[in-house]
Amino acid sequence: MKIVIAIDSFKGCASSKELSSAIKKGIIKIYEKAEIIICPIADGGEGTLEAFGFIKSARLISAKCTNPLGIKITANYLLLDNKTAVIEMASASGLDLISKENQDPFLTTSFGTGELIKDAINKGYKKFIIALGGSATNDAGIGMLLALGYKFYDALNKEVRLTKDISKIISVDSSFCLKELNECEFLLACDVNNPLTGANGASYIYALQKGAKKSDLKILDESLKHFAYVAQKNTLKKYDEIPGAGSAGGLGFAFLCFLNAKIKPGIEIILKEVDFEHKILNADVVITGEGKIDEQSCMGKVIDGIGKICKMKGLSCIAFTGNSSNSDEKVHAKGITSVFSILNEPLSLQEAMNKENTLNNIEKISEQIFRLIYELNKPTKSENK
Known part of the structure; x- marks a missing residue:
C-alpha cells in the first residue's frame, strides 16, 4: 500500500513534520510494509x-x-x-x-x-x-x-x-x-x-x-x-x-x-514546487488536514488544494482536524473523502492544544482508520477458495 501524508501544521500546537511522523507511527502498526511518503505542506502561512x-x-x-x-x-x-x-x-x-x-x-x-x-x-x-x-x-x-x-x-x-x-x-x-x-x-x-x-x-x-x-x-x-x-x-x-x-x-x-x-x-505554489502530483502517483490513500476545518478551508487553503488534485486523480483523501465546523459537505465537494476529528474525549482548549495530546490522538486515530481499511480489504473465505 502506498500512502502520501501531506498535512498542514496545527497552528500553535504541532508542525507538519511532527504530525506526519505520528500518523506514520499509527499506520505502520497495521501496515508494516506500507510505502509511506511524508510531504510537509503549507498554504503560505506557518510551516x-x-x-x-x-x-x-x-x-x-x-x-x-x-x-x-x-x-x-x-x-x-x-x-x-x-x-x-x-x-x-x-x-x-x-x-x-x-x-x-x-x-x-x-x-x-x-x-x-x-x-x-x-x-x-x-x-x-x-x-x-x-x-x-x-x-x-x-x-x-x-x-x-x-x-x-x-x-x-x-x-x-x-x-x-x-x-x-x-x-x-x-x-x-x-x-x-x-x-x-x-x-x-x-x-x-x-x-x-x-x-x-x-x-x-x-x-x-x-x-x-x-x-x-x-x-x-x-x-x-x-x-x-x-x-x-x-x-x-x-x-x-x-x-x-x-x-x-x-x-x-x-x-x-x-x-x-x-x-x-x-x-x-x-x-498552489507549494504543491507545484514540492512536485506533489508526482509524489501521489500510484498512491492508494492521501492524508491531509488542518488545525481547523471550516468554510475558509475551501478557499485557497491546504484542504482546498489537496482535495482538488485528489478529486482530479480519483484518489481517496482522508483529512484530520482538531476542530471541524458544519462544513463537511463543502469539504467533500472539494475532493476530501472523509474528515476525522482527532479528539476522542471532552478536553479544555489548553488540553486540546497540548502537543503531546495532539500527537498521541492523531497516532491513535490513524491506527484505527487503517485497521478498518485492512479489515475491509482482507480477502474473504470465498475469495480464498
Whole structure:
C-alpha cells in the first residue's frame, strides 16, 4: 500500500513534520510494509519553510535581522538550486516573535523581512517566493521597503520611518534602492484574499489579533488608505483592492505596488514546487488536514488544494482536524473523502492544544482508520477458495 501524508501544521500546537511522523507511527502498526511518503505542506502561512525544506536542493540560510520591534535576531530562509530564495515573512516579522503584552500594530515593523531579502540579493539571488502568513505587522510594508532603500517623507521633508507615522507620508523616494531590485522577481504565497483597506481589509480583520484595540481599527485603516493614495500618486499603480493586498498587514500591497510582484494562493505554489502530483502517483490513500476545518478551508487553503488534485486523480483523501465546523459537505465537494476529528474525549482548549495530546490522538486515530481499511480489504473465505 502506498500512502502520501501531506498535512498542514496545527497552528500553535504541532508542525507538519511532527504530525506526519505520528500518523506514520499509527499506520505502520497495521501496515508494516506500507510505502509511506511524508510531504510537509503549507498554504503560505506557518510551516512554509518546513514544506520547502523537503526539496532536495533546499539549503537553509541564517541571517541577522530585526524582529517586529526592532530587536536584533537571527532568522532562517531557504535557497533553492533554481536560484530562488524562499522567505517566510513570519521568521523575521511574525507575531510569534513577540510576547502578547508587547504586540502593538502602531509600533511593529516588517523591516526584518526586507533585511532577509537584502541578504539573499547580496548572495546573488534574484527570484523570490515570499510566504505572507503569520505577521505581527500592520505597516503596509513600509518597513520592508525601508530595508531595501526606499525613503518616505512628510510635509516638512523629514524622513518617516515609524509605523505610527504612516499617515504623515506625502512622498516616496526610490533613488536609494538596491539597484538589483529592478532585476528581481517576487512571487507572493498568500493564504488570504483580503484587500488592503475597508471592512474586509488588513486592519479591521487582523489587527485585533496583533494587539490593536477596537478603537484603533479606524485609525489604522485610515493610515493604510492614506498610504495607498500616496503610493498610487507616486507609482501610478492602484493595487489596494487586489485580493491579497491586505495580507501580512499590507505587506502584499507593498510588494505588488512597488516591486511588481505576482500573487498566488500559497497552496498552489507549494504543491507545484514540492512536485506533489508526482509524489501521489500510484498512491492508494492521501492524508491531509488542518488545525481547523471550516468554510475558509475551501478557499485557497491546504484542504482546498489537496482535495482538488485528489478529486482530479480519483484518489481517496482522508483529512484530520482538531476542530471541524458544519462544513463537511463543502469539504467533500472539494475532493476530501472523509474528515476525522482527532479528539476522542471532552478536553479544555489548553488540553486540546497540548502537543503531546495532539500527537498521541492523531497516532491513535490513524491506527484505527487503517485497521478498518485492512479489515475491509482482507480477502474473504470465498475469495480464498
